[in-house]
Amino acid sequence: xxxxxxxxxxxxxxxxxxxxxxxxxxxxxxxxxxxxxxxxxxxxxxxxxxxxxxxxxxxxxxxxxxxxxxxxxxxxxxxxxxxxxxxxxxxxxxxxxxxxxxxxxxxxxxxxxxxxxxxxxxxxxxxxxxxxxxxxxxxxxxxxxx
Amino acid sequence: xxxxxxxxxxxxxxxxxxxxxxxxxxxxxxxxxxxxxxxxxxxxxxxxxxxxxxxxxxxxxxxxxxxxxxxxxxxxxxxxxxxxxxxxxxxxxxxxxxxxxxxxxxxxxxxxxxxxxxxxxxxxxxxxxxxxxxxxxxxxxxxxxxxxxxxxxxxxxxxxxxxxxxxxxxxxxxxxxxxxxxxxxxxxxxxxxxxxxxxxxxxxxxxxxxxxxxxxxxxxxxxxxxxxxxxxxxxxxxxxxxxxxxxxxxxxxxxxxxxxxxxxxxxxxxxxxxxxxxxxxxxxxxxxxxxxxxxxxxxxxxxxxxxxxxxxxxxxxxxxxxxxxxxxxxxxxxxxxxxxxxxxxxxxxxxxxxxxxxxxxxxxxxxxxxxxxxxxxxxxxxxxxxxxxxxxxxxxxxxxxxxxxxxxxxxxxxxxxxxxxxxxxxxxxxxxxxxxxxxxxxxxxx
Numbered sequence: 001x002x003x004x005x006x007x008x009x010x011x012x013x014x015x016x017x018x019x020x021x022x023x024x025x026x027x028x029x030x031x032x033x034x035x036x037x038x039x040x041x042x043x044x045x046x047x048x049x050x051x052x053x054x055x056x057x058x059x060x061x062x063x064x065x066x067x068x069x070x071x072x073x074x075x076x077x078x079x080x081x082x083x084x085x086x087x088x089x090x091x092x093x094x095x096x097x098x099x100x101x102x103x104x105x106x107x108x109x110x111x112x113x114x115x116x117x118x119x120x121x122x123x124x125x126x127x128x129x130x131x132x133x134x135x136x137x138x139x140x141x142x143x144x145x146x
Numbered sequence: 147x148x149x150x151x152x153x154x155x156x157x158x159x160x161x162x163x164x165x166x167x168x169x170x171x172x173x174x175x176x177x178x179x180x181x182x183x184x185x186x187x188x189x190x191x192x193x194x195x196x197x198x199x200x201x202x203x204x205x206x207x208x209x210x211x212x213x214x215x216x217x218x219x220x221x222x223x224x225x226x227x228x229x230x231x232x233x234x235x236x237x238x239x240x241x242x243x244x245x246x247x248x249x250x251x252x253x254x255x256x257x258x259x260x261x262x263x264x265x266x267x268x269x270x271x272x273x274x275x276x277x278x279x280x281x282x283x284x285x286x287x288x289x290x291x292x293x294x295x296x297x298x299x300x301x302x303x304x305x306x307x308x309x310x311x312x313x314x315x316x317x318x319x320x321x322x323x324x325x326x327x328x329x330x331x332x333x334x335x336x337x338x339x340x341x342x343x344x345x346x347x348x349x350x351x352x353x354x355x356x357x358x359x360x361x362x363x364x365x366x367x368x369x370x371x372x373x374x375x376x377x378x379x380x381x382x383x384x385x386x387x388x389x390x391x392x393x394x395x396x397x398x399x400x401x402x403x404x405x406x407x408x409x410x411x412x413x414x415x416x417x418x419x420x421x422x423x424x425x426x427x428x429x430x431x432x433x434x435x436x437x438x439x440x441x442x443x444x445x446x447x448x449x450x451x452x453x454x455x456x457x458x459x460x461x462x463x464x465x466x467x468x469x470x471x472x473x474x475x476x477x478x479x480x481x482x483x484x485x486x487x488x489x490x491x492x493x494x495x496x497x498x499x500x501x502x503x504x505x506x507x508x509x510x511x512x513x514x515x516x517x518x519x520x521x522x523x524x525x526x527x528x529x530x531x532x533x534x535x536x537x538x539x540x541x542x543x544x545x546x547x548x549x550x551x552x553x554x555x556x557x558x559x560x561x562x563x564x565x566x567x568x569x570x571x572x573x574x575x576x577x578x579x580x581x582x583x584x585x586x587x588x589x590x591x592x
Contacts, residue, residue, distance in 0.1 A: 004295075004365040011372035018379040018402075025380075029392045030323070037322040037390045047319045057251075057258035060193025065389045066466030067260060067325060069196050070533075071180070073544040074466055096187065100545035103184055105191050124321060130396060132388030135462055135538050 036128035049120025052113055061104070064124060066132060072104065076129070077137035079121055087121070088114045147496040149220040151227035153582040156497050157237055158213030159490045163573050165206035165244065166483075170566050172199040177562060180548075180555040190252065197251045197263040203478060204261065205244045210486030211343050212240070215283050215304060217493045218350050222297035223290020228282060236278045243271050259324065261332045262314045269315050276308045295364035296353065299371055300346025306339035322390040329385040336478070337378040337406060337448070344440070344485050345371050348417060351437045351492055357426025366420075370412045377405035384456035388465050396458045403456040410449030410481075417441035430495065432508040436488035439516065443484060447476025447523070463538045468530035468551075476523040487572065498579040499586035505578075511571035518565025522558055529554035 028034060053059070061072040068074075078087060091114040096103040109117070127133075147153070175186060175195040184192070220227050227233060247264045250256060256263040264272065283304065287297055314331035318324040349367045353360050383399020417438050428434065451473040455464055464470070491508075495501045502508070529551040536547040 002365065002369070004361060004368065007365045007368035007372070008295075011368045011375070014372045015375040015379070018376055022379050022382065025383075025394060025398060026326075028394070029326075029386075034392045036392065037320055039320055039322075042319050050319065050321055050324075053321075054258035055256075056254065057193045057197060057256050057263060059258055059260055060196045060263075061191075063466040065321065065325060067389065068466065069193065069260075070466065070468050070471065071176075071192050071196070100549075101182060102179075102545060102548065103187050103191075105193070120321075127322065127390040129388050129390055130393055131462060132465060136466070 036130075038123065038126050041126070042123060043119065045116050045119040046123045049116040049118070049123075052109070052117050053120060056105070056107060065127070065129065066136070072102065074136045075121060075124075077125055077133055079118065079125055080137055084118050087118055091117055147493075147582075147586050148224075148588055149226045150584055150587065151230045151233075152217050152220050152493075153497055153584075154227065154230055154233045154237070155213040155217035155493060156582040157234070158209050158216060159486075159494070160576075161237065161241055162206045162210040162213065162486060162490070163576055165202050165209065166569060167573070168248075169199055169202035169206060170562070170569060172196075172202065173562060174559065174566075177555055177559045181552055181559065194251050197256055198248050200261055201247060201251075201263055202244075205240075207340075207478075207482045207486060209240060210482075210490070211304065211307075211340075211347075212236075212279055214343075214347050214486065214489045215279075215300060217489065217497075218300060218347070219283050219286050219290075219297055222292070222294045222350070223287050224292060225286065225290045228285045228289060232278060233282055236275060236282070239271070239275050239278075243268055243275060259314075259328055262328060266315070269311075273308075273311065276311070280305060280308055294360070295367060296346055296349040296360075299342050299349070299367055303339045303342030303344075303346060306342065307335055310334050310339060325389050326386065326391060329382055333382045333385055334379070336481075337381060337452075338375065340482060341374040341378065341409065342371050344444070344481055345374070345413070347485050347489050348413065348437065348441065351433065351488055352417060352420045352424075354492065355426075355428045355430065355434050355437060356420050356424025357428075358420045358424045363420060366412075366416050370409060370416060373405075373409040373412055377402050377409055381406045381456075384458075384461065387458050387461055399456070400458045404453060406456075407445070407449030407453045410445040414441045414445040429501070430492055430503045432503060432505070432512065433488055433492035435509075435512050436484055436491050439512065440480060440484035440488050443476065443480030443516065443519075445480075447473065447478075447480040451476060451523070451527075463534050464530065467533050467537075468526055469534065470530075472523055472526035472530050475526060476519060479519045490576070494576065494579045497582035497586055499583055500579045502575065502579060505575055507571050507578075508575045511568045511575060513568070514571060515565050515568025518561050518563070518568055521561030522565060525554050525558035525561055529558075 059068040062068050063070060063074045064076055090097045091107060091109045093106055094108045096106045098104060172195045175190055176192060176199060179192050216233060247268050250265060255265055257265055283301055287293060287301055310331055313327045316327055345367050349363050352363050380398050380402035383395040384403040386395035386399060421438060455461060455469055455473045495503060532551050533547055536542045536550060537544060
């Protein structure tokens with residue numbers, strides 16, 4: 001029968017081993033040859049766009065890379081689906097955008113700010129998502145099927 | 147109650163109950179918005195309500211864990227808390243940081259990162275607050291007459307929870323890296339170190355309520371927390387399947403996520419077996435209900451529903467849908483909400499001296515809250531599965547799908563009302579116990 005000492009060794013040993021493997025896999029994931037996110041293509045404009053995304057808590061309604069609040073549409077591949085003009089109109093709208101009855105906060109962004117957010121979406125669109133992009137975007141799915 | 151300083155726990159529990167009430171209020175704002183009644187949009191848009199709802203969840207649970215530690219550690223270490231005044235300072239500063247953060251959310255002051263919305267300057271205050279808490283708890287523990295496994299596991303959970311807050315404060319230019327390390331905080335909290343806290347509290351409660359030998363209970367505690375880390379640390383990979391990192395996480399995350407229910411199953415079996423084995427029949431039946439309930443509901447919510455949602459083949463379709471909300475609600479409630487309520491139910495009569503062990507309002511609170519939460523989970527689940535099929539399989543437009551599934555949110559609000567009724571009953575019962583008093587000290591400790 002298992003003793004308390006053995007149970008403690010199982011806890012401490014198991015934790016240590018799995019944590020070391022976890023750290024190793026993290027380092028491996030972000031090593032140069034394994035990058036799937038086009039990290040080198042992150043420009044200052046993309047970073048500004050990400051900053052706007054965060055400071056307005058867009059993730060509090062939308063999802064991106066499948067993460068967020070499921071209240072408003074997924075924005076991965078949104079440029080494919082809607083086009084830049086539509087996105088700019090939404091971001092720059094001085095009144096709450098809500099053509100389908102669900103309102104978005106009226107951010108009234110400047111042209112530059114809207115361009116920054118679009119640059120951020122554009123960078124997101126080129127990330128290799130292990131197949132998730134084909135599920136969230138009808139256009140991407142069509143590309144795969146054809 | 148054995149030590150006067152344990153009374154400080156009462157105020158952490160009272161803060162917990164207050165914040166839970168507020169959390170539910172903001173949950174209703176979101177529920178109604180999803181049905182189409184978004185009348186508060188101008189003042190409380192959905193993203194504000196959502197940030198308040200999730201952050202209050204974290205803070206009321208943390209306040210409950212802290213209260214649990216202030217109650218359990220002196221009793222386990224067999225000495226008074228080293229400094230009661232500082233514990234009250236810590237309580238007030240925790241409440242202030244929480245209130246300032248929540249007010250800030252209403253004025254677009256946040257970080258906009260799910261679960262970690264608190265703005266950076268307040269993060270530093272959180273760190274100071276938690277350091278103060280840990281200082282008090284660990285000093286009490288190591289100055290005490292004994293360091294039990296229960297106390298060590300609980301303290302280790304609290305210490306790691308504090309350390310794991312730090313990766314969430316790292317700035318990244320890449321959304322992928324941001325997301326990757328955000329899960330170090332959120333996942334390793336809820337499917338890692340918080341389970342140590344839950345295990346520590348559960349062990350304390352089972353020792354007190356069943357009378358089973360401490361050595362037996364603590365041996366199994368090690369096995370359970372061992373299983374938790376063995377599966378949970380690499381199980382973090384289920385958040386990495388589809389966010390733009392290497393496919394290796396699909397394999398590693400898939401395997402270890404599938405093992406995660408084992409820890410919760412072990413916890414449920416452990417609690418039920420200890421109850422059966424126990425010869426001591428503690429009169430505090432309500433505490434027993436909540437204790438066994440936490441072990442069983444967490445297995446269903448966190449274990450089974452988590453397993454169903456995180457299989458890579460399923461998650462490809464359910465990632466980023468309401469299926470996550472289904473799993474999240476029952477998992478948080480079962481694993482952490484119920485264990486906090488269990489320790490409150492056990493300690494409250496001991497701190498106030500009012501032995502209201504078998505009140506009908508207490509039983510009604512248990513059943514209404516749990517049936518309500520199960521109903522909410524089903525409503526989220528039906529809405530989520532419908533969303534997956536319509537949006538991801540049949541490629542319908544997002545809002546067209548949302549309109550189709552809005553009826554399930556009417557059901558959700560109805561079930562949430564039953565859940566709220568249960569919480570209201572519980573708070574009435576809490577209030578009826580009165581305030582903590584030194585007169586409640588056990589004989590021999592006066």
